[in-house]
Amino acid sequence: MGAFVNDATQLKGLIETYGLQVATVYMGGGTPTSLGDEDFATALAALAKLHRENSEFTVEAGRPDSVTPHKLATMAKLGVNRISINPQSMHDDILKAVGRGHTAAAIKELYAYVRSYTNFAVNMDFIAGLPYQTLSHMEENLDYVCQARPENVTIHTLALKRGSPLYDGVGREAMPEAAAVEEMVARSKERLEAAGYVPYYVYRQQYMTSQTENIGYTLPGYICEYNIRIMEERQSILFVGPGSSSKWMRAPEYRQLQQHMPKDVSVYIDTLSALLEKRSRLCKKFWEG
Structure with missing residues (x-):
């Protein structure tokens, strides 16, 4: 350290x-909350010295099992004002199929704790096109989003890279057809906009499983500046x-x-x-x- x-x-x-x-400080590109409490506090304190007051300071917390009350308190103390929680799906069977160690219940528990004990804005990521996923699964993901109302939601389309565990394992055989993925993305747009979310950034990746984009949505007044800047590369x-x-x-x-x-x-x-x-x-x- x-x-x-x-x-x-x-x-x-x-x-x-x-x-x-x-302009922004982002601690992520992985799961920094997987560090122990003391190491996490040391690393975050070093980054906090780069943070400008009243600017955006985000921590990526993709794995709910790695986020402790101590870490959340450390974030609040050191000026963090935004957290990324990445469910990918709210269905345990799909999470297991893609090798995720968390459960939907753990995501809900973490989100409820963040809402109760911090003032953080919350980013959440979901993926369309996961193995065994159907439109009904995506509708249930959206049910949760519309009820929980995180400030930012990104709907990604699965990018299946050759040589990845999903590509070599269950991925290709169990993935939904491109038309079904496109319907999931279109339905996400329809429902999120109806719930008051506004699309504010878009990008494509190689190896995406349909002719769609990754789209970020925000509630008015909560745009994630980091997301815009990292995509613009300007x-x-x-x-x-x-x-x-x-x-x-x-x-x-x-x-x-x-x-x-x-x-x-x-x-x-x-x-x-x-x-x-x-x-x-x-x-x-x-x-x-």
């Missing part, structure tokens, strides 16, 4: 040196930690410089000094010309 803190501390210094305004994005990628961008090229941190944690720790020196050079080159 010391390497991560050093990484974040050096980035804070660069932000101050070049007078940068951090601003510099500075990351911390193993497996992360920083991008220095400005018009008209919008991708002038990049740096990728190694995914292997041991390599990241062993080479951190050189990696941070490189980031300093890239920042100097980009902001000083």
Whole structure:
């Protein structure tokens, strides 16, 4: 954890040196809540020093079994104001088929706790096109959303990549037809808009199982700024930690410089000094010309 803190501390210094305004902070790209309570608090505290007051600060909490009251209290104390809870489906048999360890009941319990004990805005992700999924399943997912009313909901279409566990396992044989997936996405749009949600960002991925898009919906006044910025790729994005990628961008090229941190944690720790020196050079080159 010391390497991560050093990484974040050096980035804070660069932000101050070049007078940068951090628009959003996002802790995720995985499941950071899988860390133990103490390590999670240490990592979050390092990121909190990059956060600008009254700006968006999100933590991804994809696995409900990894989220503890202590972690939620830590988030609130350190300025987090948005949390991502990713059910994918509210059906235990489908969750089991795709290798998810949580249950629908655990999602409901976590969401209820967040609503009772925090003021966080909530992002939720659902997927259309999962194995064994039918339109009735999606209707039941939407029943839950319309009752629970998280501030943001993204309806993804399953992207089945060659070599993935789903592709090599149950995925191809049990997946619904493209027409059925398209109906799920269309029905999601119809019901969410009727419930007061507004579509605010859209994107496509490779290997999607139908001619549809991933669409993010928001209740009025609760747009997730991070989602828009990460999709537009029109601003510099500075990351911390193993497996992360920083991008220095400005018009008209919008991708002038990049740096990728190694995914292997041991390599990241062993080479951190050189990696941070490189980031300093890239920042100097980009902001000083």
